[in-house]
Amino acid sequence: xxxxxxxxxxxxxxxxxxxxxxxxxxxxxxxxxxxxxxxxxxxxxxxxxxxxxxxxxxxxxxxxxxxxxxxxxxxxxxxxxxxxxxxxxxxxxxxxxxxxxxxxxxxxxxxxxxxxxxxxxxxxxxxxxxxxxxxxxxxxxxxxxxxxxxxxxxxxxxxxxxxxxxxxxxxxxxxxxxxxxxxxxxxxxxxxxxxxxxxxxxxxxxxxxxxxxxxxxxxxxxxxxxxxxxxxxxxxxxxxxxxxxxxxxxxxxxxxxxxxxxxxxxxxxxxxxxxxxxxxxxxxxxxxxxxxxxxxxxx
Amino acid sequence: xxxxxxxxxxxxxxxxxxxxxxxxxxxxxxxxxxxxxxxxxxxxxxxxxxxxxxxxxxxxxxxxxxxxxxxxxxxxxxxxxxxxxxxxxxxxxxxxxxxxxxxxxxxxxxxxxxxxxxxxxxxxxxxxxxxxxxxxxxxxxxxxxxxxxxxxxxxxxxxxxxxxxxxxxxxxxxxxxxxxxxxxxxxxxxxxxxxxxxxxxxxxxxxxxxxxxxxxxxxxxxxxxxxxxxxxxxxxxxxxxxxxxxxxxxxxxxxxxxxxxxxxxxxxxx
Amino acid sequence: xxxxxxxxxxxxxxxxxxxxxxxxxxxxxxxxxxxxxxxxxxxxxxxxxxxxxxxxxxxxxxxxxxxxxxxxxxxxxxxxxxxxxxxxxxxxxxxxxxxxxxxxxxxxxxxxxxxxxxxxxxxxxxxxxxxxxxxxxxxxxxxxxxxxxxxxxxxxxxxxxxxxxxxxxxxxxxxxxxxxxxxxxxxxxxxxxxxxxxxxxxxxxxxxxxxxxxxxxxxxxxxxxxxxxxxxxxxxxxxxxxxxxxxxxxxxxxxxxxxxxxxxxxxxxxxxxxxxxxxxxxxxxxxxxxxxxx
Numbered sequence: 001x002x003x004x005x006x007x008x009x010x011x012x013x014x015x016x017x018x019x020x021x022x023x024x025x026x027x028x029x030x031x032x033x034x035x036x037x038x039x040x041x042x043x044x045x046x047x048x049x050x051x052x053x054x055x056x057x058x059x060x061x062x063x064x065x066x067x068x069x070x071x072x073x074x075x076x077x078x079x080x081x082x083x084x085x086x087x088x089x090x091x092x093x094x095x096x097x098x099x100x101x102x103x104x105x106x107x108x109x110x111x112x113x114x115x116x117x118x119x120x121x122x123x124x125x126x127x128x129x130x131x132x133x134x135x136x137x138x139x140x141x142x143x144x145x146x147x148x149x150x151x152x153x154x155x156x157x158x159x160x161x162x163x164x165x166x167x168x169x170x171x172x173x174x175x176x177x178x179x180x181x182x183x184x185x186x187x188x189x190x191x192x193x194x195x196x197x198x199x200x201x202x203x204x205x206x207x208x209x210x211x212x213x214x215x216x217x218x219x220x221x222x223x224x225x226x227x228x229x230x231x232x233x234x235x236x237x238x239x240x241x242x243x244x245x246x247x248x249x250x251x252x253x254x255x256x257x258x259x260x261x262x263x264x265x266x267x268x269x270x271x272x273x274x275x276x277x278x279x280x281x282x283x284x285x286x287x288x289x290x291x292x293x294x295x296x297x298x299x
Numbered sequence: 300x301x302x303x304x305x306x307x308x309x310x311x312x313x314x315x316x317x318x319x320x321x322x323x324x325x326x327x328x329x330x331x332x333x334x335x336x337x338x339x340x341x342x343x344x345x346x347x348x349x350x351x352x353x354x355x356x357x358x359x360x361x362x363x364x365x366x367x368x369x370x371x372x373x374x375x376x377x378x379x380x381x382x383x384x385x386x387x388x389x390x391x392x393x394x395x396x397x398x399x400x401x402x403x404x405x406x407x408x409x410x411x412x413x414x415x416x417x418x419x420x421x422x423x424x425x426x427x428x429x430x431x432x433x434x435x436x437x438x439x440x441x442x443x444x445x446x447x448x449x450x451x452x453x454x455x456x457x458x459x460x461x462x463x464x465x466x467x468x469x470x471x472x473x474x475x476x477x478x479x480x481x482x483x484x485x486x487x488x489x490x491x492x493x494x495x496x497x498x499x500x501x502x503x504x505x506x507x508x509x510x511x512x513x514x515x516x517x518x519x520x521x522x523x524x525x526x527x528x529x530x531x532x533x534x535x536x537x538x539x540x541x542x543x544x545x546x547x548x549x550x551x552x553x554x555x556x557x558x559x560x561x562x563x564x565x566x567x568x569x
Numbered sequence: 570x571x572x573x574x575x576x577x578x579x580x581x582x583x584x585x586x587x588x589x590x591x592x593x594x595x596x597x598x599x600x601x602x603x604x605x606x607x608x609x610x611x612x613x614x615x616x617x618x619x620x621x622x623x624x625x626x627x628x629x630x631x632x633x634x635x636x637x638x639x640x641x642x643x644x645x646x647x648x649x650x651x652x653x654x655x656x657x658x659x660x661x662x663x664x665x666x667x668x669x670x671x672x673x674x675x676x677x678x679x680x681x682x683x684x685x686x687x688x689x690x691x692x693x694x695x696x697x698x699x700x701x702x703x704x705x706x707x708x709x710x711x712x713x714x715x716x717x718x719x720x721x722x723x724x725x726x727x728x729x730x731x732x733x734x735x736x737x738x739x740x741x742x743x744x745x746x747x748x749x750x751x752x753x754x755x756x757x758x759x760x761x762x763x764x765x766x767x768x769x770x771x772x773x774x775x776x777x778x779x780x781x782x783x784x785x786x787x788x789x790x791x792x793x794x795x796x797x798x799x800x801x802x803x804x805x806x807x808x809x810x811x812x813x814x815x816x817x818x819x820x821x822x823x824x825x826x827x828x829x830x831x832x833x834x835x836x837x838x839x840x841x842x843x844x845x846x847x848x849x850x851x852x853x854x855x856x857x858x859x860x861x862x863x
């Protein structure tokens with residue numbers, strides 16, 4: 001077995017870690033539930049055109065503000081009712097997962113990437129590197145985030161790319177600070193000193209020894225950040241700074257539902273519930289993954 | 300006298316910023332170690348014994364003095380220049396759990412250094428050496444696929460010893476390596492280390508707070524207090540007739556497993 | 570014979586985490602008033618579990634399956650919570666292993682030392698302070714006024730352990746449980762602390778359960794000793810008898826395994842495999858009251 005692994009780049013990595021990770025996750029109902037829900041969302045987003053019962057943009061003023069199944073005046077086919085323009089709420093919800101997940105994965109991923117790299121460097125190399133990065137983070141965080149995102153939209157125009165840019169530019173500091181502290185904590189541990197007594201170069205120690213131990217924190221943070229990104233996107237959609245109004249988003253639906261809350265509560269309620277469930281699922285998943293990935297906590 | 304392997308002269312270590320008046324933890328310590336010799340470094344917390352050990356391995360910088368390894372002065376060598384020497388000077392840690400990367404398998408922990416220093420040509424070669432060493436330290440090959448937290452304390456410390464011994468070093472620093480272990484495990488680990496150092500002709504610096512352990516494994520002993528050497532000499536003579544009052548105090552404070560009603564009644568040490 | 574202060578009988582416990590693996594196996598021991606008994610053993614022996622069961626602080630992963638812990642004739646395990654809380658801290662007190670974490674870092678020593686006196690003994694602030702000062706003097710703290718005003722981090726490890734001892738004895742308990750109280754200390758400080766615990770115990774006539782892994786410490790401070798392995802009592806009796814004439818092969822092996830500075834050629838003898846085999850066989854046996862003396 002060892003001979004076969006010799007051909008890969010890391011010839012001596014063990015395989016038990018991955019086995020036990022899966023077996024731990026499998027036993028955690030919270031993770032299973034949250035993960036299953038998110039997987040379902042991903043499938044909905046990808047196959048939206050095949051799953052959605054109606055065209056999310058198709059208006060029919062004759063069918064405006066129809067109640068969901070069970071209400072009086074329910075129109076078969078419009079399972080969750082329609083909005084004031086007669087668009088199918090269920091179909092719009094399903095299409096809305098596309099923007100929500102797109103922003104969640106890309107924005108949180110990029111913020112994590114920048115923040116983690118800078119945090120690792122600052123925490124491990126210390127000295128001038130740390131001073132420069134830490135001061136940058138401090139100055140950055142003093143800048144009001146709402147103003148920053150409005151400014152960005154003003155410069156780049158509204159749209160999903162601006163939303164993603166705003167989240168990355170504002171939230172990389174969150175990763176940077178936490179990863180820096182975690183790296184400094186790990187660097188004090190004996191296994192890092194042991195690596196130094198082996199004469200390993202500093203960069204190798206950072207990547208091969210420290211990074212895997214920072215991973216549980218990173219995964220938890222990333223998952224939380226995905227939840228935050230979904231909310232930020234919804235907020236920016238709500239105030240009309242996100243994608244154009246002909247693309248269905250949960251935030252846009254909430255904004256629209258707010259105006260007709262007395263005529264049709266369902267237009268507001270269902271996207272709110274979707275938002276709530278999605279953010280909760282990301283948080284639960286992050287919590288479970290952190291525990292499963294931590295070899296000491298796992299016991 | 301045997302050939303000198305490691306020598307420290309007048310080393311001082313200061314933590315914190317020197318210009319702003321950092322804390323000096325070593326005040327000019329001399330130490331010498333011959334090939335094949337085992338020296339014990341004993342002291343209470345704050346004595347500077349751990350810092351001395353780390354200074355010898357160039358893990359902390361010295362602010363004054365000179366450290367010599369073999370024929371080379373290593374006091375101010377940088378990381379790159381130290382790299383080839385790292386294989387020749389190894390360390391075994393107090394807490395084997397903390398000193399083994401929790402996310403690496405034992406195979407990786409033992410194999411990576413062999414490949415890095417070119418002692419093994421490939422993974423298969425490394426595997427063979429590792430298995431031989433595991434046999435030597437009394438571990439079954441099944442541990443190779445495990446991670447550190449899946450082993451017992453005694454097993455982890457054997458892995459720590461194996462990691463150091465695999466590189467065929469000339470000098471090993473053992474820092475309180477049995478203080479976290481049960482008595483029965485401690486005896487096994489110490490016997491193993493004694494055997495290995497004899498077979499490999501190792502020089503060893505054995506740091507401990509426990510004079511009984513030092514007596515059992517060392518040829519010579521250095522008693523440290525507040526960053527200075529309080530007393531130094533052959534174990535036989537220091538233990539039979541300690542010259543320093545502090546050494547006597549340390550010896551008197553060790554509770555031997557014999558009932559002695561007078562022991563607690565003696566006047567309190569200052 | 571007078572009824573013992575503490576009498577543990579047939580105490581058994583299992584770990585819920587490791588599929589019901591036994592942690593304590595039919596442990597019995599008794600303690601007279603004013604007696605110092607050592608609970609000694611290697612890790613996993615169950616010595617701490619006994620202490621925790623006694624103090625009612627067993628972790629949720631450990632479950633007592635049988636037995637009783639009688640304190641002055643009443644079973645601590647089955648008495649109402651209210652009665653148990655009245656006994657804890659008042660009649661039974663703890664000296665913890667790590668004085669670092671046992672003291673609240675955010676409160677001054679005075680507040681922590683007088684809590685029990687005011688809440689349990691109904692003293693007013695002035696009287697409680699007087700009592701705290703005399704307690705600190707009793708544990709040989711030189712400048713008690715200054716120490717009362719200090720926060721824990723301003724004191725050395727030895728000082729903090731002295732304060733924990735003062736605190737444990739402050740309500741005149743009948744039983745003090747000392748859970749490895751010197752493990753984290755230097756040898757010279759350890760000796761002072763052992764002397765102090767023994768002195769306080771003798772002056773107040775307090776019984777002590779002294780948990781330790783060090784047979785040397787047992788020899789110096791304990792009147793009687795109970796040696797455990799795998800949650801089972803292996804040997805028990807007066808300290809001098811157990812240490813100089815051990816009956817069980819494991820006791821003999823443990824004594825031989827410890828290095829001794831005064832005998833460089835003795836010690837460091839690994840416990841023979843035959844002894845471990847014998848222990849395993851005995852653990853597998855359901856009952857062996859033959860070993861449980863005293």
